[in-house]
Amino acid sequence: MIDLRAARADPGRFRAALARKGAAEALDAMLAADERWRALVPRVDDLRSRQRVKGKPAPEQLEELARLKDELRELEQELAAAEAERDELLAQVPNPPDPTAPDGASEEDAEELRRWGDPPADGPEHTEVGRFELERAARLSGSRFGFLVGDTALVALALYRFAVDRAGAHGHVPVVPPVLVREEAMYGTGFFPTDRSNIYALEADELYLTGTSEVALAGMHMTEILDELPLRYCGISTCFRRESGAAGKDTRGMFRVHQFNKVELFVYCEPGRSSEEHDRLLAIEEELVQALGLPYRVVNVAAGDLGASATKKYDIEAWFPSQRRYREITSTSNTTDFQARRLGIRFRAGEKRLETPHTLNGTAVTDRWLLALLENFRGEVPDVLRGYGAPPRVER
RNA sequence: GGAGGGGUGGCAGAGCGGUCGAAUGCGGCGGUCUCGAAAACCGUUACGGGCGGUUCCGUCCGUCGAGGGUUCAAAUCCCUCCCCCUCCGCCA
Secondary structure: OOOHHHHHHOHHHHHHHHHOOOOHHHHHHHHHHHHHHHHHHHHHHHHHHHHOOOOOOOHHHHHHHHHHHHHHHHHHHHHHHHHHHHHHHHHOOOOOOOOOOOOOOOHHHOEEEEEEOOOOOOOOOHHHHOOOOHHHHHHHHOOOOOOOOOHHHHHHHHHHHHHHHHHHHOOOEEEOOOOEEOHHHHHHHOOOOOOHHHOOEEHHHOEEEOOOOHHHHHHOOOOOEEOOOOEEEEEEEEEEOOOHHHOOOOOOOOOOOOEEEEEEEEEEEOHHHHHHHHHHHHHHHHHHHHHHOOOEEEEEOOHHHOOOOOOEEEEEEEEEOOOOEEEEEEEEEEOOOHHHHHOOOEEEOOOOOEEOOEEEEEEEEEHHHHHHHHHHHOOEOOHHHHHHOOOOEOOO
């Protein structure tokens, strides 16, 4: 969530920034509710202080105290209701975009920063190169599932290990996290209450399957006071997405599936350093893509196309010969203090001062990279993966 | 799944209806002593919110796992939930 005090102090600046995400009204509604809450606070505090009596009260005081109690009960209910309303509205206000995120609300509004590599004019679809068993997967699990079989599985495993290795060299500690989490963790990361349609829920146990290890890596330190920053992690997990809002989109092959594996970079850092960390994450991602030789471009995502928690986001899009266009294979976001505040995470910023850290995330590798490799290199496997158990070329 | 025990400040650990935001110890910070350090001694040391002045302070309110209840009054009594530990069962 946003910094409520900062928003009160300078609503104009917040409103202007949030307008670029289409959320100016959400801010105004929240601030109005906040006014109502703040008007009640002094009245309740006053009654409470009058209720305070040291020692056993005299019999004649009891009547007065009982009257106070009734008055308080009513006002306290009003206060609680006002606070609940304010908090609910506050949770819906997204993180204001960074000034350097371009205007616009669609994918096309992204700003292209650079291109790298030589994209082949055309190429086979990944399903013709690797072994995915889509029909069999559909039989047992439905559409948008697949198997990775034989060499295809080995290359996938090599890819994860390669990414973990490189991330480790950059100081990211490997973590295999839980993929089932409570609602608080989903909420804190910024996926609730907005994005339920993409999340699998296990109703009987009130648990949710995470769509990215970002949720567990952010939740890992929830409610804690951190002593040392930065903390850099590298999560390795299977990711689950319902994709219910993507009906009819990317329906061929393994491009958009309900379950895939991902190696994710995650950072907790001091507020003043998050912009620098964001560039660092992008640099690691580019190092990985370049080591594999995949042709790609980097885009700076438009303000209105950012999720609730991100202030700025860089995507790397690899060339997919079968689609004859660049498609997203990584995404790195600076979520500033938005997630950390929702999760109650703070750090010691000096003798007697606690502050909210910034958090950032970024993709190191996903199964979609495997598809890009198969299509661009027609089954040849990059040398760097040889050391991680991949065969020199993929046979079906 | 069954049976017990427990969740208190950075940590350990008392308190079990009002004088408790909370003893004591450790740790942290400041000081005395010292050429310097150790030891000893003295002082200080939770978080959040409203308001007023605003590098910081004052004042009031809230917080002893979370939420509800009883009471004039709850860390202390009652209910629900969450988490941790021990034992039994089941199991990769």
